[in-house]
Amino acid sequence: xxxxxxxxxxxxxxxxxxxxxxxxxxxxxxxxxxxxxxxxxxxxxxxxxxxxxxxxxxxxxxxxxxxxxxxxxxxxxxxxxxxxxxxxxxxxxxxxxxxxxxxxxxxxxxxxxxxxxxxxxxxxxxxxxxxxxxxxxxxxxxxxxxxxxxxxxxxxxxxxxxxxxxxxxxxxxxxxxxxxxxxxxxxxxxxxxxxxxxxxxxxxxxxxxxxxxxxxxxxxxxxxxxxxxxxxxxxxxxxxxxxxxxxxxxxxxxxxxxxxxxxxxxxxxxxxxxxxxxxxxxxxxxxxxxxxxxxxxxxxxxxxxxxxxx
Amino acid sequence: xxxxxxxxxxxxxxxxxxxxxxxxxxxxxxxxxxxxxxxxxxxxxxxxxxxxxxxxxxxxxxxxxxxxxxxxxxxxxxxxxxxxxxxxxxxxxxxxxxxxxxxxxxxxxxxxxxxxxxxxxxxxxxxxxxxxxxxxxxxxxxxxxxxxxxxxxxxxxxxxxxxxxxxxxxxxxxxxxxxxxxxxxxxxxxxxxxxxxxxxxxxxxxxxxxxxxxxxxxxxxxxxxxxxxxxxxxxxxxxxxxxxxxxxxxxxxxxxxxxxxxxxxxxxxxxxxxxxxxxxxxxxxxxxxxxxxxxxxxxx
Numbered sequence: 257x258x259x260x261x262x263x264x265x266x267x268x269x270x271x272x273x274x275x276x277x278x279x280x281x282x283x284x285x286x287x288x289x290x291x292x293x294x295x296x297x298x299x300x301x302x303x304x305x306x307x308x309x310x311x312x313x314x315x316x317x318x319x320x321x322x323x324x325x326x327x328x329x330x331x332x333x334x335x336x337x338x339x340x341x342x343x344x345x346x347x348x349x350x351x352x353x354x355x356x357x358x359x360x361x362x363x364x365x366x367x368x369x370x371x372x373x374x375x376x377x378x379x380x381x382x383x384x385x386x387x388x389x390x391x392x393x394x395x396x397x398x399x400x401x402x403x404x405x406x407x408x409x410x411x412x413x414x415x416x417x418x419x420x421x422x423x424x425x426x427x428x429x430x431x432x433x434x435x436x437x438x439x440x441x442x443x444x445x446x447x448x449x450x451x452x453x454x455x456x457x458x459x460x461x462x463x464x465x466x467x468x469x470x471x472x473x474x475x476x477x478x479x480x481x482x483x484x485x486x487x488x489x490x491x492x493x494x495x496x497x498x499x500x501x502x503x504x505x506x507x508x509x510x511x512x513x514x515x516x517x518x519x520x521x522x523x524x525x526x527x528x529x530x531x532x533x534x535x536x537x538x539x540x541x542x543x544x545x546x547x548x549x550x551x552x553x554x555x556x557x558x559x560x561x562x563x564x565x566x
Numbered sequence: 567x568x569x570x571x572x573x574x575x576x577x578x579x580x581x582x583x584x585x586x587x588x589x590x591x592x593x594x595x596x597x598x599x600x601x602x603x604x605x606x607x608x609x610x611x612x613x614x615x616x617x618x619x620x621x622x623x624x625x626x627x628x629x630x631x632x633x634x635x636x637x638x639x640x641x642x643x644x645x646x647x648x649x650x651x652x653x654x655x656x657x658x659x660x661x662x663x664x665x666x667x668x669x670x671x672x673x674x675x676x677x678x679x680x681x682x683x684x685x686x687x688x689x690x691x692x693x694x695x696x697x698x699x700x701x702x703x704x705x706x707x708x709x710x711x712x713x714x715x716x717x718x719x720x721x722x723x724x725x726x727x728x729x730x731x732x733x734x735x736x737x738x739x740x741x742x743x744x745x746x747x748x749x750x751x752x753x754x755x756x757x758x759x760x761x762x763x764x765x766x767x768x769x770x771x772x773x774x775x776x777x778x779x780x781x782x783x784x785x786x787x788x789x790x791x792x793x794x795x796x797x798x799x800x801x802x803x804x805x806x807x808x809x810x811x812x813x814x815x816x817x818x819x820x821x822x823x824x825x826x827x828x829x830x831x832x833x834x835x836x837x838x839x840x841x842x843x844x845x846x847x848x849x850x851x852x853x854x855x856x857x858x859x860x861x862x863x864x865x866x
Contacts, residue, residue, distance in 0.1 A: 284767050285682045289694075292679035292738060295671075299735030300701060306719070307712030315715060368610060371603045379604065383611035390614055392847045394796035396814050397836040400821065401617035404624075404829065407632040411616055414633050441614065473599075495703075502705030505798045509818065523708045527803075530711040539711040546708035554703035558696060 311541035332541035349521040357500035360440035365447025391445030399509035402438040431519035454488035494557040522546040630830035644834035657816035665794040667730040680745040701739035748782030
């Protein structure tokens with residue numbers, strides 16, 4: 257997802273006259289696309305199709321039903337929608353995405369981008385570097401670092417101890433709080449980079465003109481800066497939402513979805529159902545629902561923002 | 567959010583005299599606001615530093631715990647004890663094979679696909695690109711359970727090439743998207759000259775377009791490599807024998823086995839595993855700066 261910063265802005269090269277004549281158009285135009293399309297069909301569309309079909313069977317992980325599943329129609333979905341565990345997981349997913357991506361990463365990313373503009377350059381570079389390192393680090397390493405941070409004997413409790421606050425078993429008593437903070441720590445860099453770029457493109461003259469007219473800094477931010485970068489904000493909200501929807505490793509390493517299912521978001525629940533309880537068909541149904549939610553978000557994003565494809 | 571202020575000295579100079587008084591009245595507020603923004607930045611910086619510092623300090627501390635502390639006697643013991651074939655070398659080698667394989671396949675396939683998408687008018691071009699964009703957004707990790715079933719069906723479970731192809735396919739939408747954007751910024755006029763001289767489209771792609779977009783290709787390559795290197799969930803589900811598992815999975819198993827006793831070794835392993843990615847990120851920063859200069863290939 258680094259491309260936000262990397263996409264070259266230079267003008268398109270096309271638009272001039274001669275180009276290879278259209279004879280052998282198929283060989284020139286379609287043939288180069290074949291490997292890509294083949295890979296996408298087998299390994300991307302394949303699992304999606306398989307997911308739709310598999311969710312309608314009672315596939316098990318091992319044993320007879322693994323090789324010869326029965327077609328059971330919408331039973332998995334009926335069971336799923338009747339299951340309190342599923343709705344709990346839906347709620348946890350909404351909480352996780354809402355608190356860590358929509359609010360946490362966005363607000364903190366915006367704050368960092370704003371504050372950095374007025375801070376001393378070395379400080380800005382150091383803090384920006386730290387935030388980006390947390391994001392570039394492999395997910396599992398970040399997960400271990402945060403696991404240690406929130407452990408009962410970990411750094412957080414030690415720091416709180418200085419202020420006379422008793423030890424809390426964060427990962428057991430407040431697993432959602434821990435994974436939400438962890439995901440903010442891990443993912444804020446993306447929002448920060450997006451907003452850094454967006455704020456740099458707001459012409460300072462407009463804000464200055466408003467200041468001359470007597471607008472305070474708060475007013476200037478909400479009346480001028482925010483409306484001018486609203487496209488970046490909605491793009492960023494959408495992308496962070498979709499990325500956070502698929503987070504598995506962070507939660508799996510820190511809490512394993514536990515205690516019980518108290519931090520099982522949908523991807524974690526799908527994994528647990530399929531590989532812990534051997535209900536592959538049921539797990540597949542959960543995966544399909546998650547995928548459908550992601551697909552709806554993607555379509556809304558593409559429809560609403562109409563990213564340029566040309 | 568009283569921290570926003572981007573009034574430059576030059577802007578203040580053009581303010582009319584009557585207003586200037588007002589600016590002067592407002593300016594004492596600016597000093598504390600700068601102070602607040604510095605304090606906020608330091609606080610956020612410390613919050614981001616602590617977990618990172620824990621990894622670094624623990625790696626050199628033979629008696630590391632989950633709490634952060636300065637090692638009493640810093641040594642390389644943790645590094646030397648994890649530096650064995652089974653523990654780190656083979657998993658890192660597997661990571662290298664999987665990530666390189668994924669990146670090579672992805673880049674080759676996306677360069678081929680991006681060329682007609684960037685250069686020709688086609689009826690299905692727009693819908694294809696929207697499809698690619700849509701696929702870029704899908705939460706692929708949610709799909710690992712059906713992918714597992716599909717791999718059982720295709721008899722590809724625990725197969726490194728199978729995993730590589732799957733990872734290539736999942737990074738393909740993003741890679742095609744990026745490659746096409748980089749290719750768009752290579753001016754077509756150079757190719758037109760080649761076409762006039764009788765070069766085929768493929769020859770023009772290999773001899774003219776690719777050399778001009780080398781930094782862009784490197785960025786896509788490193789991007790895909792990094793994603794594959796850091797991927798835990800896909801190999802965790804698809805590869806089960808230790809001889810095939812990459813470092814991400816090995817590190818997780820190591821944690822599961824010795825987790826509560828060997829935090830120092832875990833941290834040392836983490837550093838060995840994370841360093842290549844951090845280096846590559848810095849490289850991308852350098853390269854993506856260079857890619858903007860490509861337009862300079864055409865003059866006059």
